[in-house]
Amino acid sequence: MSKLHKDIEKNRDFEGGIRSEYKSFYKQVKGNEGDKCKYSIRLDTYGCGCQHNCDYCYARSLLSFRGFWNPSEPSIADIAKIKRKIQKIPQGTIIRMGGMTDCFQPYEAEHHVTYETIKEMNRCGIGYLIVTKSHMIAQPKYVEILDKSLAHIQITVTTLNDVMALTYEKASIPTKRIEAIRKLQDGGYDVSIRLSPLIEEFMDFNTLNSLGIKRCVVEFLRVNSWIKRWLQGVDFSRYSLKQGGYVHLPLEDKLAILKKIKIPEVTVCEDVTEHYEFWRDNFNPNRDDCCNLKIFNER
Numbered sequence: 566m567s568k569l570h571k572d573i574e575k576n577r578d579f580e581g582g583i584r585s586e587y588k589s590f591y592k593q594v595k596g597n598e599g600d601k602c603k604y605s606i607r608l609d610t611y612g613c614g615c616q617h618n619c620d621y622c623y624a625r626s627l628l629s630f631r632g633f634w635n636p637s638e639p640s641i642a643d644i645a646k647i648k649r650k651i652q653k654i655p656q657g658t659i660i661r662m663g664g665m666t667d668c669f670q671p672y673e674a675e676h677h678v679t680y681e682t683i684k685e686m687n688r689c690g691i692g693y694l695i696v697t698k699s700h701m702i703a704q705p706k707y708v709e710i711l712d713k714s715l716a717h718i719q720i721t722v723t724t725l726n727d728v729m730a731l732t733y734e735k736a737s738i739p740t741k742r743i744e745a746i747r748k749l750q751d752g753g754y755d756v757s758i759r760l761s762p763l764i765e766e767f768m769d770f771n772t773l774n775s776l777g778i779k780r781c782v783v784e785f786l787r788v789n790s791w792i793k794r795w796l797q798g799v800d801f802s803r804y805s806l807k808q809g810g811y812v813h814l815p816l817e818d819k820l821a822i823l824k825k826i827k828i829p830e831v832t833v834c835e836d837v838t839e840h841y842e843f844w845r846d847n848f849n850p851n852r853d854d855c856c857n858l859k860i861f862n863e864r
């Protein structure tokens with residue numbers, strides 16, 4: 566049984582449904598992803614479903630086939646347990662939040678688990694890399710508690726077309742996400758636009774390049790049979806490279822797409838081993854960190 570499935574089993578109740586408590590909120594990612602990612606410790610405040618329910622979501626595709634994906638009622642981690650876990654993490658560690666499900670999905674407005682988690686990480690001196698498709702992070706309540714020396718934020722965008730986005734992801738509209746990035750950027754936070762997945766057909770590169778955003782993380786689409794079935798409007802015939810249970814674009818196609826991005830700092834987060842090595846050695850601004858986080862040392 567895979568680690569993911571063991572985690573899911575831990576969250577099941579005796580009738581076979583999903584508990585409302587998300588118990589597997591803390592994980593060290595291993596294997597292909599863990600070997601490549603500098604931020605392999607993940608903390609997810611909500612799990613077993615994400616209200617954004619994106620049609621290209623890898624977590625959704627992995628959990629759906631066993632009936633473990635519940636986008637309308639995700640499970641919620643217990644903040645008391647999260648705090649106990651954080652208190653044991655060495656100072657200076659950077660934890661990724663939102664690696665499995667979005668920690669700023671609409672549930673957060675009701676349950677505030679992410680809010681309380683950030684406050685505890687501040688108290689304990691633990692860094693946090695937040696990856697989200699929500700503009701909620703730039704609302705005053707959250708900006709007030711974001712510690713500039715600990716917070717790293719990547720706001721994900723897949724298209725700049727608000728109407729189109731709503732057809733395949735139930736997250737904040739892109740206009741609001743862009744506003745959030747600009748607000749955090751103007752406020753001096755370490756913030757990037759994350760094009761994840763970057764799908765050439767969905768992106769208006771001229772508009773993207775005119776937004777005044779300074780930092781960008783790219784992650785190309787990888788496709789399995791579920792994503793192929795759910796996601797419309799993509800030319801899947803271009804995805805010809807097989808690796809790790811997915812099909813990917815060839816490197817030449819990725820390079821041609823990257824040329825269209827004119828943002829000052831662009832870095833690529835990559836799954837395909839040979840491509841990962843290529844970006845690390847020839848493209849990324851920081852060969853030791855494909856997320857290219859800005860580390861402030863003034864704490």
Ligand code: SF4
Binds near residue numbers: 615619621623698736
């Ligand atoms: S926001 Fe992220 S975790 Fe949530 S459904 Fe979309 S891709 Fe999956």
